[in-house]
Amino acid sequence: MNKRQEAQEILAKARAKEKRAKVLTVSIIAAAALAIIVPTAVVLTGAAGDKSAAAALAAAPIDGVQTYKVASANHVTTQVSYDQAPGVGGDHNPVWLNCGIYEAPVPENNAVHSLEHGAVWISYDGISDAELATLKQYVGEKTYMLLSPYPDQGAKITVSAWGEQLSVESPDDPRIAAFVTKYRQGPQTPEPGAPCTGGVGL
Structure with missing residues (x-):
């Protein structure tokens, strides 16, 4: 080579x-x-x-959802009691509750104002830490959502929108997500697009 x-x-x-x-x-x-x-x-x-x-x-139609006729929606500074727990509509405080996750019970009259703006309120009573963690993870950073305890509401978990309410026993119930999808800024909202920030709370 x-x-x-x-x-x-x-x-x-x-x-x-x-x-x-x-x-x-x-x-x-x-x-x-x-x-x-x-x-x-x-x-x-x-x-x-x-x-x-x-x-x-x-x-x-979502099984278990109760629909209520809301007779009035005036802004009042006096304390209002509601027929439902939590309230799903009616006269309410002039200032809405800022949407978010609350560790303590919230002023109901302000929260109802948030429902008027299209928010969905998930309230709970007597649930475990693990169940609460699941709810917090679900709500996360979603807009137009409230999460708070509501003592003696009569159900472990209640999901409320203006004129609409659902009670469930588990945070894993698929009807929670269905309710939020249907009613958050849904057609029942009296003032869609009105803010859920800039009010009181958080």
């Missing part, structure tokens, strides 16, 4: 080695990308599935 042939052989081996390295690099990058994309797709598909299920339930 002359020097020229030897040089060509060395060059060919070097090119083959470089090609193998490139293939290996591309394979590693592709595997890493797949590892990121697949779990993300699963998470997004799961979230979309949950929303789709809630929307499907909301499209039909």
Whole structure:
């Protein structure tokens, strides 16, 4: 083998080695990308599935929801008592309650004003720490949502909107999400789009 042939052989081996390295690099990058994309797709598909299920339930009448006729919705500074616990409409304080998660009972007359603006109020009584954690995780950073304790409300968990109310025994009940999907800023809202911030609380 002359020097020229030897040089060509060395060059060919070097090119083959470089090609193998490139293939290996591309394979590693592709595997890493797949590892990121697949779990993300699963998470997004799961979230979309949950929303789709809630929307499907909301499209039909939700079992257990009580509808109440609200006779008046005046702004008053006196204390108002309601027929439901919590109240789902009626005369209420001129200032609404800021939406969010509360650790203590909230002023009901202000909360009812928030319902007038399209908020959904999830109240609870006598639930475990784990059940409360589930509710907090569900409410999270959602807008137009209230979460608070309500002593002696007669049910472990009550979900309320203007003129609408549902009582359930578990935070995992799928009707909670269906209720929120249907009634948060829903067609029953007297003042849709009115604020749920800039009032009192939090």
